[in-house]
Amino acid sequence: xxxxxxxxxxxxxxxxxxxxxxxxxxxxxxxxxxxxxxxxxxxxxxxxxxxxxxxxxxxxxxxxxxxxxxxxxxxxxxxxxxxxxxxxxxxxxxxxxxxxxxxxxxxxxxx
Amino acid sequence: xxxxxxxxxxxxxxxxxxxxxxxxxxxxxxxxxxxxxxxxxxxxxxxxxxxxxxxxxxxxxxxxxxxxxxxxxxxxxxxxxxxxxxxxxxxxxxxxxxxxxxxxxxxxxxxxxxxxxxx
Numbered sequence: 001x002x003x004x005x006x007x008x009x010x011x012x013x014x015x016x017x018x019x020x021x022x023x024x025x026x027x028x029x030x031x032x033x034x035x036x037x038x039x040x041x042x043x044x045x046x047x048x049x050x051x052x053x054x055x056x057x058x059x060x061x062x063x064x065x066x067x068x069x070x071x072x073x074x075x076x077x078x079x080x081x082x083x084x085x086x087x088x089x090x091x092x093x094x095x096x097x098x099x100x101x102x103x104x105x106x107x108x109x110x111x
Numbered sequence: 112x113x114x115x116x117x118x119x120x121x122x123x124x125x126x127x128x129x130x131x132x133x134x135x136x137x138x139x140x141x142x143x144x145x146x147x148x149x150x151x152x153x154x155x156x157x158x159x160x161x162x163x164x165x166x167x168x169x170x171x172x173x174x175x176x177x178x179x180x181x182x183x184x185x186x187x188x189x190x191x192x193x194x195x196x197x198x199x200x201x202x203x204x205x206x207x208x209x210x211x212x213x214x215x216x217x218x219x220x221x222x223x224x225x226x227x228x229x230x
Contacts, residue, residue, distance in 0.1 A: 034218075043115075043202050043221025044154070087154075098167060099144060099204070099219055101154040 004088045009106040012082075018075040020105050022088030025069040030092055033064060033071045036101070037084040044087065044101070047073065078109045115222035117203050123228045129191040132225045135184055136205030144219060145178055145188050146202040154202070160186065193229045200224045 005023040012018040024033065034049040048055055048062045050071075055062045061074040075082055087104040116135040124130050136143050144159040158168040163180045171178070175194070180186040190197055204219040 038154075041224075043204070043224055044219075045221070046218035049218070098156065098159060100156055101146075103153055 004090055004102050006086075006088055006102065006105045008103065009108070012075075012078045012107060012109050014080060014109055014111050015077055018078040018082065018107055018109070020073040020075075020086050020088075020107065021070065022073070023070045024088070024090045027068050027090050028092075031090045032092070033062065033068075034089040034091065034099075035060070035062065035073045036087045036089065037082075038087070038104070039081075039084040047086075078107075080109050080111065083107060083109045115203055115205055115220050117201075117222035117225050119225060120223065121226045121228075123230065124193055126194055126229055127192045128229075129189065130193045130197075130227060130229075132188040132201050132203075132227070134186045134188070134203030134222060136186070136203070137220055138184065140205035140207055140220070141183060142206045142217075142219075143180060143186050144204040144206075145186070146204065147199045148202060148224075149199045157188070190227075193227075195229045198228050200226050 032049050032051050035047040036044040037047055038044045047059050048057055050062045050064055052064055052068055062071060064071045085104040085106050087101050089099060091099060115137055118133045122130060141162050145157040146154050147157055148154045155170055157170045158178045159166055160180045163183060176190055178188045188201060202221050202224045204221040206219040207217045
């Protein structure tokens, strides 16, 4: 699976959009971008995934650049409960699905 | 469904003792993963199963660690003998079978973890 690079930490004001970047310059054509988050003391939670088109669900939006070498997870209106470590993972969606976590971005949402 | 269920939630044991962690995946999920999380090393994939068969155990740290999945609804991770450096939070996760269409969501669902302390 391709490696990813994320900033170690970010801050965001409550109610504002949180934009979390991820670089995955060695991504292959059949690899998807997945995002998970881990709130303190809990297991990781799936947020969203995509291949090349932008995706949106009830939790977040995922913007993938045209060359697919980077992506941005957007939390449109961050709340205090969004404080967590966010992991960007690149992997093949089909076949045996090894899920390897990097160090992630620690997002702190403040009042 | 109650989600992925792990037991116990907390375990404190003495060095040298055998420790068994248990996991019940979500019904219908045939992929199961065991992870270990520490401050120093983050989330490490130890082993994963597909259809009860271990596919990749390259993350298992050493022979003291073993994992089994005797059936689709139960898995164990055993440490024998345990050492203080094994202290960590151990997570189990499960997911649906790999899909044949891009649109199928095969996200992994994680349990609440077992916090192991070896003294």
